[in-house]
Amino acid sequence: MTATADRSEREVAGDTPALIPTPTGADTITTEGAPEQTDTQGTDAPGTTASATPTGPIPVVPEGGARLDVAAVSQALKGRWAESRDVARERAARPELHKPYDVSVAEHRARVLEQMHLLVADDASHKMLPEHLGGPNDNGGNVAAFEELVVADPSLQIKAGVQWGLFTAAIIQLGNEEQHRTWVPDAMSLQIPGAFAMTEIGHGSDVQSLATTATYDEGTQEWVIHTPFRAAWKDYLGNAALHARAATVFARLITQGVDHGVHCFYVPVRDEEGKLLPGISSEDDGPKGGLNGIDNGRLAFDQVRIPRTNLLNRYGDVAEDGTYTSPIESPGRRFFTMLGTLVQGRVSLDGAANRASQLALHIAITYATQRRQFTAADPTREMVLLDYQSHLQRLMPKLAATYAGAFAHEQLLQAFDDVFSGRGDTPEAREDLETMAAALKPTSTRLALDTVQECREACGGAGFMAENQLVGLHQDLDVYATFEGDNTVLLQLVAKRLLSDYTSELKNIDRAGIGRFIAQRAEVLAKRHTPWTRLAQDLSDRGNSKRAFDTMRSAGFQEEMLADRARVKVEEVALSMRPAARMSPTDAAAHVNKHQVEMLDAARAHAELVLWRAFTAGIEALEDEDSRTVLTDVRDLFGLDRINADLAWFLLNGQISAQRGRQITSDLRRLLWRLRPHALDLVAAFDVRPGHVRAPIALGGEQERQDEAAAYHRAQRASSDTPVSEKVLRDRAQKDKRAQKK
Template identity: 60%
Template sequence: MVDAVVRTEKPATSRRTPAGGAPTAPHSAAEAAEPRINVAEVTDLLLGTWADTRREAREMIKDPAFWNIEGQTVAEQRERVLGQLRLIVDAGAAARSYPPEYGGLGNNGANIAGFEELVLADPSLQIKAGVQWGLFGSAILQLGTKKHHDKWLGDAASLALPGAFAMTETGHGSDVAAVGTTATYDAETEEFVIHTPFRGAWKDYLGNAALHGRAATVFAQLITGGVNYGVHCFFVPIRDESGAFLDGVGGEDDGVKGGLNGIDNGRLHFDHVRVPRENLLNRYGDVAPDGSYSSEIDSPGRRFFTMLGALVQGRVSLDGSATTASALALYIAVTYGNQRRQFDSGSGTSEVVLLDYGRHQRRLLPRLATAYAQAFAHDEFLKKFDGVFSGRSDTDAEREDLETLAAALKPLSTWNALDTIQEAREACGGSGFLAENRLVGLHHDLDVYTTFEGDNNVLLQLVGKRLLSDYGRQFKGKDTAALARYAVGQTAGKVFHNAGLRQLGQSVTDFGSTARSVELGLREEQQRELLTTRVHTMVADVAGRLRPASKLSPAEAAALFNENQSDLIEAARAHGELLQWEAFTDAIHRVSDDGTLQVLTWLRDLFGLSLIEKHLAWYLLSGRLSAQRAGAVSRYIGRLCTRLRPHAQDLVDGWGFAPEHVRAPIASGAEQERQDEARAYMAALAASGNAPVSEKSLKKK
């Protein structure tokens, strides 16, 4: 039993808080005489639908050849990561989504699942693989047709053709529709002329552009017959076999970055570079030899979003890999916190294990609950992605839902990764700042995930617009009387105030205490009610404020939207949080083991109540919670943390990380050895009778 030698002889006053306080708090579920989770079942649950592929990828990256080496120069890191890509090809783990005839497995979900696990080896490797097979290669696969697949896809899969994905420009990042690069068709030569007419139109931040890429999939405004048909994608060779730029192509190295320095990010520009007409990736739009344009999608806007939607897998994978990185950081911090001791209790006992401190629990356990919620939401997200891209459920509605999910979940998980990694770093003190313990490096590398594949705030604005659109559909065709009845219902608070939650809030004393009332009154259905109502109310409020826009001038309407932009983004964020909570709840309903079900229910409650606590100002101002109950929510979160403390190690062990995946000395057992050595030394010294006398003891005489 862990730390049994320091257990007090005094009888415990409760199972969760033994007499003697923190120094004798149970460190495991066995010590607390409580139900334990079935770690293997939890691992299966967290690994999700493609658990076998994730295990296969994790087995592959146990090889030290895949691990990042701290302290390498940028040049050394770049060459190492390129070599690692070749190892992935040799292992048959590259491009699982490609059709078998081009070196893949035709399995979209497995492709993303395996790719995400690479973050455990080296985030630079993960992103470099994503550039090659998930962006460059997928642009050929998803936007091209069979002639393009036959010509280039096999070489992209085998790494014989390293490539860059040239979408982002120095002057335009998330606003892809406004890129400055042009592709003007010359009917006489049947060629497109690729050109960057000004400095801001240079393609920028492109992996493989600075050094390794020999071709690029370039997004440019397609112009033919004097008409701009919007952004399309073109295959453009950029270097010869020796690595020299081809005529008309130029570029620069982005140089040292804040992280991910194993990737050769760079800039590209084009000076009237000519490519054959056939180099237009023409799945969604084509140009005939005579210059006439055709597309099966008449609407320019829908065509543009369909093309971008075909590349949504980048956002899918960032959501999953950010969650895995958060889990790794939590594994390191919780394991260290279960072993590292600091300060005695003031009663002469041994120093206290960090995770026994209430504040330490508050720092880590709600974030652990969030990581679980993200993992379960991601698996649902990945299943929808696989359904669409496999063709099983490839409809306009399903694609729209997939894009909305991507725009809702990727911001939450990438923001949370930075928050979690930083808190884990601080929770490990100076040890967390050592590069060997990985937390600083993870933070540097994950930083740019918040702007990869679209700035997070821009993505959430897309979600908000979808929520407004869905909200508006409720009233399509309704008469004035129906709208008036709805408005009256809203102002009377019918959505919330007639619910059981409101009634529980008015009868706290019936349960004997506020804390008990919160525990009984904020369980699954009540959490759902609070979280759902917040989304609905926020969307309705923004919609109401934007309703006059239809009668305003375009400039006035834009100004009105801008006034409400922040609130709309907050509504979208609330929607993403609700999706995560629902996924967590669905997951625990699939649990068969009673102990696991109990502990995961506590963890889900911690996640739900932490969301409510985070937005307490809104709940108070909108009258959804009284001040008394709002305070009780925070106190009950503390109780949940205490309840979950003995299960913390089991819960991080549930991620299934092997030592080769963690590679942090402070989470290897070395800290426990140091603590045991120190305590054995002090015990022997005390027993020898040769220990020096404390100055304080002399003053007491």
């Protein structure tokens, strides 16, 4: 493995001096809107930047320019549960909780199990407990803390999630108080490690089709849990391969010959010595792409009998005689109410994914301000990576999206806390919470994977070394995109909710409303068929790219664009689905399937609007004006980047004029340079601490090497017996020859 060289800048430049100048940058950037000097940022950056607020020399901000108040922004990003996060961040910095390198799957699993006991010793999950179990019922604070574990070891975060966020939470959310008192204490203390046995090999996201059965036997007043075929084995369950002594098993409840759909049962699976109980089978999922600190595995049940009272019976119960009752009449509603209690998994993945992006950006941007490569203008000084336009282009839009993601996550977490604390627990609030989680979890997990990968590549060979954390982060985060609700399935869910809202709206509008609707449609079509213009845009922009830049950076413009897009895309899908109403179910399904990609696209447009609005609201809530100014540039970068990514759509729908369309990329680049001096501040506000950052390339190692090399070259230049370059000699000789001719 090695990098080989390239026909260098100088060489090609030498070939065509007239038109093509030396095509690398220089230390001093003189781009419009950029600071006169940015190189001191790289040169004088402190040896380690892994502190909350940089204490060393800082990026040069243009005179009179705004400067980010790192502490204030950091506090805003931490949100309502800042205190909980602070404690958790201290915890996540402890070496004994960190991910090991080059250990076997067995060793990693054993280590994470030990770490789980350290969390118990810390009483780390106490906040989740409701009052009658002696806890504060602080769901927001609990999830906030739990997310922070991702920077210690994602395996620990997810194993803790399995034990307390899924297994224990299922008992709390779906069981009665008697059941809580019986099982929750041992689950909290890890006396009983548990598996959350929902997913089957044959059914992941389609839980309604699970095939495991729980049949009530009136004679013995027991449930008989049974796995009817191979595809019905429970699979991918954390704790199932080794550690679980019990499981919350999702199975079809059957009593008196009626199948009441999927319910949850508490089923012991191993004895105190860890031996499988009679009728229980288990298999190990073996090594995975990441998260190898978790013993994922399979479970199957061969006519396993458990007491009647092991049904977690909050939403459905069976009397001794086998009579089924439920507080929720509709089987469908009942099922989704039961599943709805599990939304916290998605909420916490959203937060953890966001935190992982922050760690990756901290590493890559720190390195990019110290690492130097290539030079042209100044032969004695190479340029730091972040001063290359392409490097800014790789990292800064991801930084902007990560800011948007953090503010949006805080809104999601507050919505979650409102519902789960009971303060705002209405069916509508639950549905909104689920839709928001379904929109944000796919967005943030996708962003995290893309960001971590971009960061890893932006660090070159160093990024591939395990010690620099980025590859491991990608490996562990990988499955965040497909578990706890596959991203595609979740986005489809969002799209359906949007369509359903749209059609209810249509149904409910009065006569005047219909007029408004028709007028709106007409407006959409008019925009689309007015070639090439939104006349107003062109008139206002005429001959003035500065003015257009200002307009596009206005919150009003961006919001209008993103909101119109979200609305029109839903409307288009709804309209294109109308014919299906008159078709046979089979034809209708095929027709709908022909619009599935558009549906997903509409859901993504909606998610981006949610992010943009959350970011904007987050900025408005800041008191420090300077910080607002800097973050508004970041928000603009996010907004314009998202518009630019879908620019063809905006052009084709007449939402954006050709003139603005042509200008948007240059405006984006202008924003990159405006933000360049703030890059380290923006990363510092993430509050990624020493202990979270363990990558040597982001802990001063690179800077130290650069300084040593620079000192060597300085000494060389000062010395008289330094070898002269053949090229210099040749150039000198040619010059002499030319001089003689004249």
